Amino acid sequence: MKKYSRRHRAHLIRKSRAGSCRKSAHFHRHKIFVDDLARMKSVRRRLPAFTTEREVHQKYICFDAPKRFNIFENYERTLAFILDVRTLFMRTQRKRGRRPYYANFSTIEELDPASGLILAAEIDRWRRTTSRTPVSFDHLWKKDVRDFFFQAGLFDLLHIDPAATHVSEGDEGDFETIQYRSGIITSGEEANSFREELEAKIGGDIGPRVDVYNALSEAMSNVVWHAYQRTLGAWPKAVINRWWLGGTWSKSDNMVTVQMYDHGVGIPRTLPKSEHWSEVLPLIGRIDSERSDAGMIEAAMQYGRTRTGKAGRGKGLAQMADWIESADNGSLRILSGNGSLTFLPGRQLIKERLATEFCGTLVEWKVSL
Numbered sequence: 101m102k103k104y105s106r107r108h109r110a111h112l113i114r115k116s117r118a119g120s121c122r123k124s125a126h127f128h129r130h131k132i133f134v135d136d137l138a139r140m141k142s143v144r145r146r147l148p149a150f151t152t153e154r155e156v157h158q159k160y161i162c163f164d165a166p167k168r169f170n171i172f173e174n175y176e177r178t179l180a181f182i183l184d185v186r187t188l189f190m191r192t193q194r195k196r197g198r199r200p201y202y203a204n205f206s207t208i209e210e211l212d213p214a215s216g217l218i219l220a221a222e223i224d225r226w227r228r229t230t231s232r233t234p235v236s237f238d239h240l241w242k243k244d245v246r247d248f249f250f251q252a253g254l255f256d257l258l259h260i261d262p263a264a265t266h267v268s269e270g271d272e273g274d275f276e277t278i279q280y281r282s283g284i285i286t287s288g289e290e291a292n293s294f295r296e297e298l299e300a301k302i303g304g305d306i307g308p309r310v311d312v313y314n315a316l317s318e319a320m321s322n323v324v325w326h327a328y329q330r331t332l333g334a335w336p337k338a339v340i341n342r343w344w345l346g347g348t349w350s351k352s353d354n355m356v357t358v359q360m361y362d363h364g365v366g367i368p369r370t371l372p373k374s375e376h377w378s379e380v381l382p383l384i385g386r387i388d389s390e391r392s393d394a395g396m397i398e399a400a401m402q403y404g405r406t407r408t409g410k411a412g413r414g415k416g417l418a419q420m421a422d423w424i425e426s427a428d429n430g431s432l433r434i435l436s437g438n439g440s441l442t443f444l445p446g447r448q449l450i451k452e453r454l455a456t457e458f459c460g461t462l463v464e465w466k467v468s469l
Contacts, residue, residue, distance in 0.1 A: 139457075140183065140186075140187070140459075141187075143183065143456045143457050144180065144183045144184075144187070146455070146456050147176050147177075147179060147180035147183070147456060148176060148177055148180050149180075159199055159200070160199055160200055160201065160202030161199050161200070161201050161202065162201075162202045162203075162204045163181070163184055163188070163201060163202070163203060163204065164204045164207040165181050165203065165204060165205050165207050165208045166178055166181060166207070166208070167207055167208065167209045167210065168209065168210045169181070169208045169210065169211050169212065169215050169216075169219075170210065170211075170212040170215055171212060171214055171215045171218060171435070171462070172212065172214070172215075172433075173212070175454065175455060176455055176456070178215055179456065179458065179459065181203075182218060182219060182222055182459060183459060184201075184203070185203050185219070185222050185223065185226075186222055186225075186226075186459070188201040188203075189201065189203075189223075189226045189230075202237075205237075205238070205240075205241050205245065206237070206240040206241050206242070208241070208242060208245050209242060209245075211244070211245050211248055213248075213252075213275070213277070213346060213348045213357060213359065214346075214357075214359045214361075214462060214464050216248060216249065216252060216254075216346070217252075217280065217344055217345075217346040217359045217361050218361055218460075218462065220249075220252070220254050220257060220258075220280055220344065220346075221282070221344040221361050221363065223258060224257055224258060224282060224344070225342075225363060227258055227259075228342075233258075233259070233260060234258055234260060235260075236255070236260055236262055236263050237263060238255075238262050238263050239263045248275070248277060250262070251275075251276075251277035251279075252277045252278070252279060252280050252346060253279035253280045254280065256279065256280075257280045257282065274350055274351050274352050275348050275349070275350055275351070276301045276302070276348065276349040276351065277346075277347075277348050278294065278297055278298055278301065278346060278347035278348065279297070280344060280345070280346050281293075281294060281344070281345040281346075282342060282343065282344045282345070283320070283342065283343060283345075284341045284342050284343075285320075285341070288317055290316075290320070290345075291316035291317045291320065294316060294345060294347065295312050295316065298347050298349065298356065298358075301349050302349050302354075302356065302469065304469065306356050306467065306469065312423070314419050315419050315420045315422075315423045315465070316345075316358070318417075318419040318420065319343075319345075319360040319420065319463060320343055320345075320360075342362065342363070343360060343361070343362050344360070344361045344362070345358070345359070345360055345361075346358075346359045346361075347359065353468065354468060354469045355430075355466055355467070355468050355469075356466065356467050356468075356469060357464065357465075357466045358464070358465055358466075359462065359463070359464045360462075360463045360464075361460060361461070361462050361463075362460050362461050363459070363460045364460055364461055366393075366436040366437040366457075366458070366460065366461055367393075367396060367397050367400050367434070367436040367437065367461060368393040368396040368397070368436060368437035368438070368439060369437065371396050371399065371400055376403065379403070380399050380400075380403050383399050383402060383403060384396065384399045387399060387402070388451075392438075392439060392451070392453060393436065393437035393438040393439030393453070393454075394438075394439030394440060394441050394451035394452060394453060395439070395451065396437070396439065397417075397434050397436055397437075397439050397441040398441055398449060398451065400417055401417035401418055401421055401434075401441070401443070402418070403418075417432075417434065417463070420432050420463065420465050421443045421447075423465065423467070424443060424444075424445060424465060424467065425445060425447065427445075427467050427468075428445050429445060429467065429468045430445070430465065430466040430467040430468055431443065431444050431465065431466050432463070432464075432465045432466075433462075433463075433464045433465070434461070434462070434463050434464075435454070435458045435461065435462040436458060436460075436461040436462070437454075437457055437458060438453055438454050438456070438457050438458070439451065439452070439453065439454065440452040440453075440454055
């Protein structure tokens, strides 16, 4: 029998313990992954099924987007399509003889800007996590949908060339669209750049510069410091700390709309993990004894503090609500978890329970100039 020195035996024991710790951590991460995947599949089963009858190309199994692609007014069908994009596109290992899936955008007749941002973020996430390049059949899309995504910079975001050539025909319609932005840090320069591009479109200020800057910066901070918690899994693999930002200007009613979206686990799930949870708990008891997801969003907005407690990051959603209140018009709407919260001037709140859990957090605020 081979004999080891005392020093070598101690080394082997330390190595064995380190291996056990790594295996335990791997098991914990895998369990989070499996639990989140099971939860998302449960959500998808409660939504309308997709159809595969239409075949745009023989190489693909096609599933159609709803005609009314609007997360606010056609929630279940729009969310079902987004979840199908997430799950079906992530099947990188094809079985022998099975064709890949194709998301058919040509069926979209009405597109909401916030829903367009969610769809762009979902495809961008797939591109980043798989290192694969999507294929576009945009020459088959409706003209309004194609023009919107051209202006919004979908193809630049995905680093692909469109199949159709965009030709400007004078009047571009009622909407002016800001190019999509995406990042993983809280950037004051990014917030300033977005505001300047939006104000260049409308030819004037969208509000007090400090308020606008703070609202955009706080929206980015909320994603970086709140949305992606390591102890709460997200399926598929999350693009950590990444946010997506978009904006539009409606010429007819002079309405500016800004959207911020992330793929995090949602405010209702992250708030109880906050270090300020013991202080938030009495507030939730007063505003929503049932602790609904909409009530959790309201508590997060009213409490107005972040889990890091760092200076300059203390207002979050409250900063955006203050912008709406100071402008005395517009609205702030948040979708997260199973809740929807709409903030209106005069501190009016409309809380709703969503039919099924939302995939991430969407913040949309509107101001009429």
